[in-house]
Amino acid sequence: MRPLSVTPRGRLARRALITVTLALTCAGLLATPADARASRVRLGSSADVGRASWGGPAYTMNGDGAVVPASMRRAVDAIRGGSGSIDVVVLAGSAPSSGSATPECDVVMGVGGVNSCTTWTLTRASDGNDPQVNQDIRNAEFVYFAGGDQCRYTAWKGTGLQASVQSVVAKGGGVGGGSAGTHINSSVVYDACVGSVTSGEALADPYDSYVTLTTGMFSWPHYGDTVNDSHFVARDRMGRLMAFTARAVQDGLTTQGRAWGVGIDEGGGSLYVDAQGRGTLFGADAYVVLADHRPEKAVAGQPLTYQRFKIWHLRPGATFDFAQRPDCGYYLRSVVAGRADTGLYDGTPAAPCA
Template identity: 35%
Template sequence: MGLLVALAACGKPGPAPVVHRQPLLRVEPLPVVMQVPGVQQFAIGDWRRDGVAAPSPGTLLMGGGQEVPSAMRWFAERAGGGRLLILRASGGSDLQEYFYEEIGGVSAARTLVFTARSAAFDPEVAALIDRADAVFIAGGDQARYIRFWKDTPVQQLLTAHVQSGKPIGGTSAGLAILGGWAYGALDDGSIDSLSALADPLGQAVTLEQDFLQVPWLRDVLTDTHFGQRDRQGRLLAFVNKARNLSGQPVVGLGVDEDAALALEADGRARLHRLDPAHVAWLIAPQLPAEQLQPGQHLRQGEVAVIGINGESELDLGTLDVHAPAFLYRARTDQGQWQLDRLQ
């Protein structure tokens, strides 16, 4: 796969302004009576109130850790001042309160906390997803999302939501399932780089394809908490297994904690972050792995590893990175990951 890297400087992006309005109706974030087994609901604001504008497309890829206010404002603006729905499989109402009370720009926010797969077939749940102007998937355990939502109306409605031009976002486990390929963690663990590189085709590397169909991410495998948990090696292993299964080129996109990539409708993405040292990582093998077999470690050379910081711009249509933070050539052998810095 060819990969062009533009080195010209570009200006640091600033978040688009968001109109902050006083809420017309204040509802305490207490559980809402919902006669649906397997899900708990929280609500704040007036869900009956339409937005001031139509929702606009966009995808927020947040690596976990702390919320990044500029990225959250970017996402809230794309709701058009309307209804925000937060989906999760653990936790409570904290994210909806953060969006509604601190970020602003939405008429209402609701949270659905799934505890069983049965709730994904309920018409009341479906109606809430269908009515939402923006959907944000919280962190937690992506295996729960896959087990609860795969091959259900929830999965279909989330794809329909994106295809209708509405924004979607996720953090941590919520980001992990946004790629066209996703690490499902269905072995009830979280595999590390050494284990993944030792056996990329092994049963512990549980991948899902097209769980959600988000524009520009079809051939992208997303990963989270990236630099902080040394996940570069495991993402390369994931990418090679995905390529082995599909026969198509696949790239990896990892996002550090306290950072978020804001992906526009045209495929261009910019990074928002709390710490200047935190980046996003594009991992793009230039050649297939050598004789990849079950039970064998990954052996591969010529892997481009490109850093994306606040001054960079990633074009997912061409895989060009304008003003990269760094450029490495990576290789693996005997289960070890090695980097040579080129820039």
């Protein structure tokens, strides 16, 4: 398991930690060593496969950092069209804290239909322009962003790596990730570059300094106007996803005045999305949260008020059409002066589907 961002319980403790960290970084004590280099470990065949066309795109977005074999197998089979094999690249912003140096590739190589899996650990923003990194990505048919720190991933915005990953999807390959790697695959990214925000903090102030959003990284076909979140129920993140979507609408970060939050729980939760935009859930629950109008109140330094979020509760095996997004099957919940309704994680549909 790759390390998660440090998230102390108290706001004061977290601010103190960040202040100390920034001071040490400025002093050079926590800076990346000057001689640090991008590291590469390849499993499987040393030669890439070659083929004129592929059957994707296909996407997997996981509630925690681990690869989910069931959804990964579904993506691999879709991309290769049931025959041949594909090459996979795993991108990580840090090395695993313990165990295997290639935990994602260890699982991927056991899925079947995989020719090779290459893990790149990139510790600097400039690594996004590394020629070998970009060659490996462009030669691959699936790119997986490991868990860790999504702020490191947003630092690759504008580098060759961003365009290389986009080229994989464009040729009919796929992309995915877990935890931080799930965040980076939405069109509005909660980047956590200042620190990790709780639901209570985000509802108390949707413009809190910890609520930092990045746009313009990736926006996948049929999956636009989304804000992803991970470890969803386990870490009680419904409130903050409400705040993220309300903020995205208020600030015009999405189109048509709507923002769709997608929260996936840990413990094997994985959302697979096929080339037609049809999502299928594996392993654990997920939620889709729709903010379809401007907030009644979203002002810096003040609590959020937003009436009637639409929420879909998805259980393993459920499907959700991101190409033709439904207007039924949701329940309603509101936030008034920073306080959310009770029963956020389940409810009776206000508009049942036939």
